[in-house]
Amino acid sequence: MKILVPVKQVAVLDEDFELRDDGLDADPDFIDHESNEWDDYSYETALQIMEAHSGVEVVPMTVGPEEAEESLRRCLAKGGERAVRVWDDALAGAGPATIAKLIAAVARREGADMVFAGTLSADHSFAMTGICVAAELAWPHVAVVTHLEYEPGAAKATVQRELEGGLVEKLTVDCPAVLTIQLGINQPRYASLRGVKQAKEKPVDELTPADLGVSGEDLAASACFRLRRMFKPAKGQAELIEGTAAEQAARLATIIKELKGAA
Amino acid sequence: MMPVDALARVVANAVQRADPFLAAAAYAAAGEQDRGRLEPILLASYRLKRQFAEAPFAPPEVLRRLAAEPDRKIRLKVARHPATPPEVLRQLAGEGACVETLEAVARHRNAPTEVLEGMPWREHPGVRDALCSNPRAPLALLRALAECAPLAALKGIANSPNADAGLLARLWESPDPYLRAQVAAHRNCPPAIMEAAERDPEPAVRRMLAANPAASMQTLLGLLGDEAAEVRAAAVQGASVPAEELSDLAADPSSQVRRTEARRAALPAAVVERLACDPDAWVRRWLGRNRCVQEPVLARLAADAELEVRRAVSRNPGCTPALLDRLAADPAAWVRAGVALRPDIPAGALARLSAEEDPDVASAIGRNPNTAREVLLRIAASGNADLRRAVILNRAAPREVLRTLMEDPYPLNRVMLTEHPALAGEDLEILTEDPDPHVRFAALRALIRRGRPERPAAAADDSSSTTNPE
């Protein structure tokens, strides 16, 4: 029984960022990288199942360049014995449907029984990748999962998904399935120092799309949009409330009232 | 300074490992030659320079070096950094500075007075407005600024501790009620304006006047009869309000007035009695914390039906050991946690509460300087990162307990551990090898601080912590 957990190293923009000369992204000097927060929760979900049952393997994977290996090591430091990284320089700037095609190919190659993805990534927030993986695999899927009851090997899993306004839907889903995991489903752990050391020795399989039988044409055909340009939006950052404390408080009181009315 | 050979080892280690975080920590203590070796690591990429220029933990020496960078955005970040020292700000505001940098220096609390005075504020409205809100701007500058500053910036001037009676009198002429209210709240507000403010039609002006610590007893007496409850509530805090007035206010129809009264110092016994029976729980809650409240009222409040009132009593410094013993058996964990936090906790209560598992109680016990070593060891082995951190924050925790936390899985806990005075130098050296860069940085900073004989207390002062995020 194997759970595949696709993770992403996301980009965080500095406040004073500049655009790249081609206008298609921010200048890399102003980009920091970190592991996607949602993936901490999806990985924890998988680890908890692994620890509660015997014979469960958890494999973290990513589609990303060499630097993205850090996100995989971070996962391996918490648990799991090996990881998979897929990359080719032609994938720079690839969108969610393309990434999903590769994740699905890894899921097939690994013989995964379940795929747990983060609901979305903190940088571009398409909230598409996991569901695209399900479409590629033709698997059932549930998005925004906030609770999971699953026995490895069972024909169905019982999940809850969180809807607007805090309402929760309880449903079952046939397995194998792709679930996109929401923040708060659990309390993700921190890796122990020993885990961090051990993770350095664990193998990370490096694959190209070609290794997965995905051709350059397949990749090009999978792109569900083309990025024309990025731009700094007109609306500024925070609206600064000025004046004396009394004046600021009066304005705040109005804002709070308006926001409460709208919420 | 730390011993030369130890420092050399630290620098060599940072260089050998090409570790920018160790380099940043070592840079602060290093001499000219060593700095030359550390700089290529510290300044290896634009990204690193940017990260250090905005890192809350960046040492002033590193900021000084970054201020010499040719890149405008890096210099701007240094000008905005709260830890940037005065002479670096002077340098940044010098020839060729961009407007954003000038604005940042004009706003900066560390900017030297003469730098503020020399700023080209007539040319740049942003610089002018930033100066108006800088509490270090001197009176002469404020006067000049007031000549041409817009209304929003005038409010900054009215808030400046350096504004004098003459300047305030000029600002009082404004039709804007908020500006006038700010003038009425100023310690240097002249008596004639206070008198006028007392009769001002705007409640905000009267309220701010009532909150002015320089307001006379006469003024306060007038405002205590104000029709607006918020004005009476502000006035009741005045130190010079006489006792007989206070007893009338204890029956004020506005709970806001009674709540505020319950907070003030030097309440007469009769007023305390009356407020202790107030139907509004917040009145009793404030009273429970009030240092002028004593037995038997405190004991009555300790039996209040509202748990937050009992919690307030548990935090009152005047609480007797007998009362603490009683509160240590309170059904609400939050009340017991209040007792567990006290350095003067009676031995019996400490023993009982030491066995508790409630996280708030256990955390308070973990921080308590009287807690037994075995109890600390148990809490330090907890699966809850917050509880383990309580032990790390306990200044009385012995080294053998702290050593069990050197591999705490939560990196922030290890960062905070480096600040514990009981940790030995060799422990800190081990932490400079930590996988987390912030832990390595903090450990080396702590080692270097210890090497400085002139600042031995730095490690014991919680507020001096530079690596401690919220």
Next chain:
Amino acid sequence: MNGILVIAEHRRGALNPATLEAVAAAVDLKQARAQPVAVAVIARNPDDFLAEVNVAGVDEIIRVAVPTDGFQSDVYEAAVAALAAARQPAVILLAHTVDTWGYAAAVAVRGGFGCATDVYAMRYEGDALVATRAAYKEKLGMELDFPGRQTVLLTLRGNVFKPIEEPGNAAVSSLEAPAVAARTTHLGYIEPEQAGDVDISQAEYMLSIGRGVGDEDNVEQFKELADALGFTLGCSRPIADNGWLPKSRQVGQSGKTVVNCKIYIAIGISGSVQHMAGMKHVPNIIAINKDAEASIFSIARYGVVGDMFEIAKELRNHC
């Protein structure tokens, strides 16, 4: 390929008002380029929603009767695929909601459609549809087009397109939904818990204090303010570490994430990574801090630079 197809969304007998925003966006797009607008209602009883979606500018309402009441991803995917096959629309518009997160991308992949989510503006450049959405937490916008795609499916950001109130006179038609063996089974709904006083992860309105509060007794002032405003009090780590507020009120890493929060007032919180991890997603963040450079302002919608005690005291007078 011609026309715009809007998929209506509903739950427990009520139309999701975001549907009407998507309809408005479709009518906008129709102005830019003349093409019919159709709204599809996929429901057990589509007739229940016909009147509500029949607003000015809608040309056709398509009833798609299905055997289930609520959202069901396999049923919706099959129905939208059938609608696309039957009507061959150039554009399919949906609201960006939890339901569409669960199936829109799958429809696009399987249909070979162009696709983008959380779109807040659309226009035509020549024949090319251009969609605009945000990136990097709103710090940048991105413009996308869809070369070579016959059909483009977009999910639309809420509270951007203004619903049309004027009633319309759309033609009503029906389409048979394909039979599918749904691979998920609805078991029921769980009502949201009452925004509890202590469970801050459920609170809608939060007022949180940080290190700037300085002293334990000062905490009470903010608790009183929070009570008066009808907000739940939270805190950053140092306040809980000091034992000044219960651990259950701590927001952030090692504390709680304020999942349901709509308005978050951060007072005297500088904005460490650890704290922001628990609240940066909140749509309306109001930050009050004496330091204009505090990082909390980088994620705030409203910023107040000033004395937190003065502002809190003054704010109290407005409750």
